[in-house]
Amino acid sequence: MNQTKRKVKEQFHLFLSNKGLKGTLQRSLILDAFLDLDRSTHIDELYLILRGKHPNIGHATVYRALRLFASAGIAREINLGDGLTRYGVAGGRRHDYLVCNDCGTVTEFENGSIERYQAEVARSMGFTVQSLKIELRGVCNRCMAQAGRHS
Amino acid sequence: MNQTKRKVKEQFHLFLSNKGLKGTLQRSLILDAFLDLDRSTHIDELYLILRGKHPNIGHATVYRALRLFASAGIAREINLGDGLTRYGVAGGRRHDYLVCNDCGTVTEFENGSIERYQAEVARSMGFTVQSLKIELRGVCNRCMAQAGRHS
DNA sequence: CATACAATGACATTCACTTTCAAGCAGACA
DNA sequence: TGTCTGCTTGAAAGTGAATGTCATTGTATG
Incomplete structure (x- = not known):
């Protein structure tokens, strides 16, 4: 342990x-x-x-x-x-997700600058932000490599 | 009509x-x-x-x-x-959501610059982005105003 | 120990959504 | 217009993830 x-x-x-x-x-x-x-x-x-x-x-x-x-x-x-x-x-406060549409794996990361900017945009619309989530879907490098091998 | x-x-x-x-x-x-x-x-x-x-x-x-x-x-x-x-x-391709935790209303908006930047970050991690979703939760201005009135 | 009461696990239930199926209806073609 | 194929409908039953129920078990603390 x-x-x-x-x-x-x-x-x-x-x-x-x-x-x-x-x-x-x-x-x-x-x-x-x-x-x-x-x-x-x-x-x-x-x-x-x-x-x-x-x-x-x-x-x-x-x-x-x-x-x-x-x-x-x-x-x-x-x-x-x-x-x-x-x-x-729950280490840190990551709330950005990369979701692979192939294998379903969820990778987490954090990007403070995007979040600060995004929150500012929301405020300009009169919205008080409490939490934020960014979700990117696509294909991870592992699955991409496998797809390459098949073709 | x-x-x-x-x-x-x-x-x-x-x-x-x-x-x-x-x-x-x-x-x-x-x-x-x-x-x-x-x-x-x-x-x-x-x-x-x-x-x-x-x-x-x-x-x-x-x-x-x-x-x-x-x-x-x-x-x-x-x-x-x-x-x-x-x-x-489905007019346009909005995928940014403001969700009010009070009234549950979902407001949609689009912010191209954030998305471009975010996609670039993902690519640098070897991830091929297919779609993106940003979800901000908080309190909308209408609910905020009502809360103010109560106190 | 002994006792109170939290936790467990099998089962039933909920909740959003989908499927099934018999009956109904749209649309194409004569 | 009539007929006929097969898509649609609505009620009810079924899914699948997650939660509630409840008798039984287990744990911490006195």
Whole structure:
């Protein structure tokens, strides 16, 4: 277990005791799987990974755990409008997404200058900005390379 | 019936005959309601308006019609990740949204310079951009004014 | 320990949306 | 105009993601 992971787990335990909630085997397993994956994912992916090792883990528990991680500031909800709620590890405040239309991978990045400019445009329309999301869809370099190989 | 509306309806009839599809009373009613509304909306809003005049119109028919309008290039799907699919009239290629967290209104605008810059950033990450969506959430000036009045 | 009460998991439910299917209707062609 | 093909419709049933229910289990704390 690396340093970052240990720190996150500490943070989570602190959150639990502050709220009078309890640490359980399931939550620990789900948090491990989530952190080990180290990329944004949707719940069924985690669920399948976990079922491989622990067949008795429940669907609803994974949903509940991820929502809990989000409210603890460990995970960030990502909603790309495809009907699935994804979660990413909440380091920093990235809200710019590159979504590959081929493989579905979601890459996150942050670009402060665009956001500042965009927010200013909104203000000029009399709009008070609270949050911002930029979503770029296309083809990632990996899929592009594969497509090249086929032709 | 104004000029723009007539033009859109012509475009739709052309689309239908090209595809071997049929013009029906329902499709005409739904298209009228959609164009008359003149702002992005979700299906239930249209459905309720239509039910007022024509009680026999079906839920599924409205869904089907809007999908049809989208594939005819008349409507544009807007997916803001709140679980509702909205539709806007497809004039131009706007894909920047101001969503009011208070009243839920969706205002669309376009900002070419941001998009060009953003696409360039993506390319530098080896990503080929196909489409772009910018979503700003906050409070619109109307709601802001009302909030001011209360305090 | 013992006890209170949070958490779990199987199941049912919700919510937006889609599909099914029998009946109806549009449009082409004679 | 009549007929006939097959697209459309509407009610109801079905999907699929996510959440609620509830009896049972497990955990932290006294």
